[in-house]
Amino acid sequence: MRVDHLLSAGALLCACCAAWAQAPSSGRGDSRPAIVLHAARLFDVEAGKIVTPGEVLVEGERIAAAGSSVEHPAGARVINLGDTTLMPGLIDAHVHLFLHPGAEDMQTVQESVPERTILATLAARADLMAGFTSERDMGTEGAGSADTAVKDAIDAGRIPGPRLRISGNAISILGGHEDAIGFNRALHVPGNADYANDAEQLIETIRKQHKEGSTFVKIYETGTDTEAAGRVRAIPCGQDEALCAANGLGAQTGDAEFWAFHTPYQYTVDELKAAVAEAARLGTNVGVHDQGEPGALFAAEAGVASIDHASQLSGRTMQLMKEKHIPAVPTFTIFEYFANHAPTQAAAVREQAMLDYKIHEFKRQVAAGIPFAVGSDVGPFPHGTQARELGLMVRYGMTPVAVLRADYLNGARILMGKDAVGQLKAGCYADVIAVPGNPLEDITAMERVAFVMKGGVVYKGAGSSE
Ligand SMILES: [Zn+2]
Numbered sequence: 155m156r157v158d159h160l161l162s163a164g165a166l167l168c169a170c171c172a173a174w175a176q177a178p179s180s181g182r183g184d185s186r187p188a189i190v191l192h193a194a195r196l197f198d199v200e201a202g203k204i205v206t207p208g209e210v211l212v213e214g215e216r217i218a219a220a221g222s223s224v225e226h227p228a229g230a231r232v233i234n235l236g237d238t239t240l241m242p243g244l245i246d247a248h249v250h251l252f253l254h255p256g257a258e259d260m261q262t263v264q265e266s267v268p269e270r271t272i273l274a275t276l277a278a279r280a281d282l283m284a285g286f287t288s289e290r291d292m293g294t295e296g297a298g299s300a301d302t303a304v305k306d307a308i309d310a311g312r313i314p315g316p317r318l319r320i321s322g323n324a325i326s327i328l329g330g331h332e333d334a335i336g337f338n339r340a341l342h343v344p345g346n347a348d349y350a351n352d353a354e355q356l357i358e359t360i361r362k363q364h365k366e367g368s369t370f371v372k373i374y375e376t377g378t379d380t381e382a383a384g385r386v387r388a389i390p391c392g393q394d395e396a397l398c399a400a401n402g403l404g405a406q407t408g409d410a411e412f413w414a415f416h417t418p419y420q421y422t423v424d425e426l427k428a429a430v431a432e433a434a435r436l437g438t439n440v441g442v443h444d445q446g447e448p449g450a451l452f453a454a455e456a457g458v459a460s461i462d463h464a465s466q467l468s469g470r471t472m473q474l475m476k477e478k479h480i481p482a483v484p485t486f487t488i489f490e491y492f493a494n495h496a497p498t499q500a501a502a503v504r505e506q507a508m509l510d511y512k513i514h515e516f517k518r519q520v521a522a523g524i525p526f527a528v529g530s531d532v533g534p535f536p537h538g539t540q541a542r543e544l545g546l547m548v549r550y551g552m553t554p555v556a557v558l559r560a561d562y563l564n565g566a567r568i569l570m571g572k573d574a575v576g577q578l579k580a581g582c583y584a585d586v587i588a589v590p591g592n593p594l595e596d597i598t599a600m601e602r603v604a605f606v607m608k609g610g611v612v613y614k615g616a617g618s619s620e
Contacts, residue, residue, distance in 0.1 A: 186610065188213050188230040193588055195239040196220065199562045199577045202555045204594055208240040212584040215609040220578040233616055235588045235605055241558075242576050243287025243316075243585030243608060244600065245565030246540055247441075248462050248483050248529025251277040251304060251318075252294040255536055262296040262346050263334075271300045278304060278315030280538035283614050285603035287585035288575045289316040290529070290568065292441060292462065293324035293372045295332065296346035302367030314613055317585075319569050321372035322363040323348040324443065325356065325429075327420045331377025331443065347374065353428035356421070360432045370459075370570075371433045375426070375442040376417040376449040403447055403468045415466060415511050419449035426456030441483075441568065447471065454480055459568045460527055464519070465512045472522045481527040481564040484516055486546035488531035513550050520551040527568055528561035541601040554597040584610040 189212040196208020210217055211224040219225065220240075226232065251274040254261065261270075274297075281289060294301050301320040308315035326332055326347035337343040348363065350356040360371055406412045421429070426440070433440045439459035444450045446466030453461050454474035461467070461475065464482035475482065489509045496502035519526075528547065530540035547557045566576035575583055588605035606614040 186214060188218070188227045189584075189610065190224060190226050190230050190232045191235060191240060191586060191588075191607070192232060193235040193238045193240045195592060196222070196578060197239055197241045197558065197593070199242060199559060200579075202559055204239065204592060210240055210578055210584070210586055212586070212607070212610050215584055215611075217578060217580055217582050217584050217586075219580050233605075233612070235615075238588035238590055238604055239592055239599070240578065241285075241587050241589060241593070241600075242562055242578050242582075243587050243606070244285045244541065244603075245288045245528065245561050245569060245571075245576055246281065246286045246316075246530055246532065246543075247290045247460065247481075247527045247565050247568055248292050248485055248531050249281065249286075249289045249537075249540070250293065250295060250531065250533030251281075251289075251291050251301065251537075252297045253533030255534060263343060267297050267300050270294075270297050271303060274301070274304050275307065275313050275315070277533070277537040278308060278313065278318075280536075281532070281540070282314050282316050282608065283603075283606060284538040284541060285587040285589075285600070285606055286316050286540070287583075287587070287606070287608045288318075288565070288569055288571060290319040290370065290441065291321065292443070292529075292531075293321055293346070295533075296323065296344060298323055298348075299363065299366035299368065305367070305369075316608070317569075317571070317575065317583075319370045320368055321370055321441075322366060322368045324372040324374055325350050325359050325363075326374040326377065327351055330420050331374040335378065353425045356425060356429045357432045360429060360436070364436050370438045371429060371440040373421065373426070373429060373440055373442050373458075375420050375444040375453050376446060377420060377443070378418075403451065403470055406447075406468050411514070412466065412468075415446060415508065417445045417449065417466075419452055421449075421452065423452045423455045426452055426458065430456050430458060439568070439570065454478065460529075462529060463531075465508070466515055467519055467524070469522075472519060472524045475524045476522075479525055479567075481525040481560070481568060482519060483527050483529035484512070484547065485529050485531040485543070486512070486516075486550065487540060487543045488534060490546065491535040517551045525564055526552070526557075526560040527564040528557065539601075541603070544600050545598050548597045554594045557597065558593065583608075588615070 191210040193208045195204045205222045209224040211219040299322045305318045307313045324347050332347045333345040334343040350359040441460045442453045444461045451471045454471050462483040493505040493509045496505050530543040532540040562576035566572045586607045589599040591599045593599040604615045
């Protein structure tokens with residue numbers, strides 16, 4: 155049995171080594187002794203099952219073998235993690251290292267980019283210590299390509315932090331989402347995005363960001379943020395069945411509940427296709443901020459990697475997401491946080507209504523069987539607390555095992571780390587965490603990470619060694 159396991163491990167090794175193309179080697183060579191992690195349980199992501207007990211053999215920065223038992227090479231350090239479950243390091247597909255709790259828009263005006271970069275390094279450490287070993291940073295919100303410095307410092311081993319995909323600023327239209335609307339024009343308050351108003355400008359902006367170190371593209375496809383019912387709709391499907399049908403949104407025609415919230419789209423399908431093609435030319439992909447229709451449909455048709463927030467998805471859009479395997483990233487934690495921390499009573503009512511709507515639509519999305527990934531939108535709420543997102547996805551309709559597989563498998567796909575991260579198997583990076591108890595019985599165990607290893611280096615809770 156063990157021989158078979160090791161043979162298959164060897165066969166996987168080469169494919170896995172190349173998967174996270176931009177991650178450098180640890181620079182530590184292979185001189186470190188092998189490590190055997192032992193715990194009461196191990197989560198097998200592919201099988202969606204807990205195995206007992208659990209062991210992982212770590213050689214250098216990679217996993218050499220994993221299962222209920224592994225070879226213990228002579229001289230290996232054994233770390234016994236007791237009554238815990240060994241899991242792959244968590245993946246957060248939607249973070250903002252350059253944001254911290256407080257007035258989100260004002261911090262980007264009041265704080266310098268050097269100050270924000272220092273805070274971003276602390277955020278990266280907090281996220282890693284909470285068990286997040288891979289993250290997609292969905293925009294520096296006005297700090298431009300300062301995320302390149304943070305990523306490079308982490309990759310070089312100078313500071314602790316997750317493996318990162320970075321975008322620099324998100325891309326938006328003039329007067330769109332995050333464009334410092336409502337300030338005294340004479341003050342020239344800068345927006346938090348890079349601006350592109352058509353396909354040509356999108357391509358130029360993506361090239362500029364790539365030159366400065368970005369490793370994927372973040373685009374605001376809807377905005378400003380979703381508005382309450384009663385305002386003019388971008389496409390008034392509730393009233394105009396022909397227009398609705400022409401945009402493939404016919405199934406929702408006349409569904410007043412579905413159209414209770416709406417948001418203008420920012421880019422057309424052709425514009426998004428140009429961005430997706432340019433990202434592909436550079437070997438990467440596009441993630442979109444998208445609260446609703448018809449922007450979500452345009453994004454799905456253009457073939458983006460993920461649709462983030464995804465508060466409103468039509469039947470046609472969900473069908474495309476299933477066909478093209480485009481995950482929705484619900485980001486419940488930020489909606490809950492804003493509902494609980496609104497500055498006024500009126501704002502609290504509005505934010506709660508948005509969350510209620512989102513929960514209602516999420517249940518419909520789960521029933522439709524679309525793929526999901528896990529992203530928290532951490533930044534406006536404290537870094538290191540975002541494992542709450544997994545619990546919220548369970549509370550609102552998914553099973554623990556489905557949420558974990560969404561985090562690990564779809565998270566790895568959209569971060570372009572498939573077969574490199576998100577699994578405990580030979581050839582993958584030795585990104586391993588341990589949580590108390592059994593997370594398939596109590597998903598909140600993921601909020602109590604007791605042990606963190608990334609690339610074979612222990613960052614938290616080494617436990618008892620033999
Ligand atoms: Zn965000």
